[in-house]
Amino acid sequence: MRKPWSYIWPALVALLLLAGTLWAWQYLPLGRTLPTQAGVPVGTSDEINLLARLIAAEASGEPYEGQVAVGAVVLNRVRSPLFPNTISGVIYEPWAFESVQNGLIWQGTDLTTATSAAIDALNGWDPTYGALFFWNPAKPVGPWIWTRTIVTQIGSHVFAL
């Protein structure tokens, strides 16, 4: 017959180990390396960089025009009276983009494709023809989003006015 505390003991050790791991985790350089600009074929201006980061975080794995479309949505918001009128204002608006909320935008990824997409968007390509919203229908979204006029679906994102 084992004493009850003999169970508590390993459980507590496990708990502490877990806590310690969680605490140490933030100091480990895991996937937090900042991207080098090597291989990016343009002299990156600040705007291209900001936009490319958001595109990489929101639309990696999407088809190329889907990445351009995400960049175009940001620029359409800049031009719209409903949103802030700067690129940084739009990107960092509270709860505007999931990747800003959960910190993915700061994760270093390969920005090569995202940078080309950002440049195309800044040069005026807009596969969404003026969309202000995009979301992934496979994920839970607020019901009011479905009241917007849907323009098109590219890859796994729906784009709407």
Next chain:
Amino acid sequence: MKRRWSTLALSLLLLAALGWGLWERANRLALAHAVEAGGQRDFYNLLSQVEQAEVSMGKSLVCSTPAQQAALLTQAWNQASFAQAALTQLPTPGINLTATRKFLSQAADYCNYLAQKVARGQSLSEEEIQNLNRLRQEMGRLAADLHNTESKVASKALRWSSFYSVRMPPLPRTMALGEAVPAQATPQGLEGFINTDRHMQTLPSLNYDGPFSDHLEKARPLGLTGTAIDQPQAERNALAFAGSASGTPCRVTVVSPVNGRIPCFGISLVDDKRPGIVSRVDVSQQGGHIISFLNPRPVNNATLDAQAAAERAVSFLKAHGFPAVVPTYTLRQGNTQLITFAVREKGVILYPDQVKVKVALDNGEIIGFDATPYYMAHHQRNLPEPAVGVEDIRAKVQPHLKVEGIRLALIPTAGGREILTYEVTTSLDNERYLLYFNALTGEEEKVMKIVDLPGGQLTM
């Protein structure tokens, strides 16, 4: 003995866990205070700027001289835009304040538009004064609403940082039933904002010559000719276009409808030469025109220069039936050359009718094309004859500027109108500026500065 050991170890563990918890809590509180401060700052900025915008608008209605009126309207424009910026950065989750945001943007923009008008020496029409007064009253109402919320903010009944706390995930049951996860319930203390926004939705629309005018939302493409086409026809057009752009036959992979300002078939293509690279062509449902094309293939080392790329782009546009175009700007990015063209009609550059072409400098293929502006704007125009002579315009330019060229150009206004102007290219030191003078009145309409990007070139 053994028992005492484990008790000691357990107590130590407990203390360590407790210490860690307290330390994490202190960290969280510090961050919460910082977030709270940000929210408070935005809220009080919003409140004070709305109040001040109302005052400036009121003053502009009663002042006696145009100079004073222009200054006050400019002030109101600044204050209302600052208020809009503060509102958009306020953490108000799960509620939709688009009507209030739009009101602030429009009020700011309208004040700017009126200020410009007064600065040009015109006086405000009866209708404009009425509009301004209505916007002023709404601004006052918004200030009063914000004051009601302010009492909650001051009594700490409304904490901005509380909106950032992590919510418990919804019950598995709701997921199993396939119900949509409801948006956040109305956060406490934001009812005032919601009521304000409801009222703002009922405001009449505002039409004027500015970028946030309501009539621009209904912009229709003017350049689409022909009748509706079906999908097989759209695919044929897309394949023909992409084939001539890259010189190889392609296959259609996916077609999806695009119901934007220009309804299109969005067609994805692959060419067997480059597996894994998917190009995209948008073909308009009316008339089967190619609206845009993007080929994302990587481009290798350049063998062509900008001149050769421009020639390639011009012959491509000619082959696809575009009217006479002139290059207006060219920009080299990496190993691609982007060239912007505008249509030329009777010696006048039509800036609204714009087409962009992207050329790969490794082999001269066309890898990008965008005619959205062209198909939105191009139509049969009756261009007026200029009423002011070139010499009169030259005399208007400041003497310390060097005039490099003058030509007629049709330019779009922010509010979607078009003006016939003289475009005067001038240089000051090493910088170039474009001045636009109305060709009918001689008024200066616009000044643009050429920002020199590396690899960018204005083509005159």
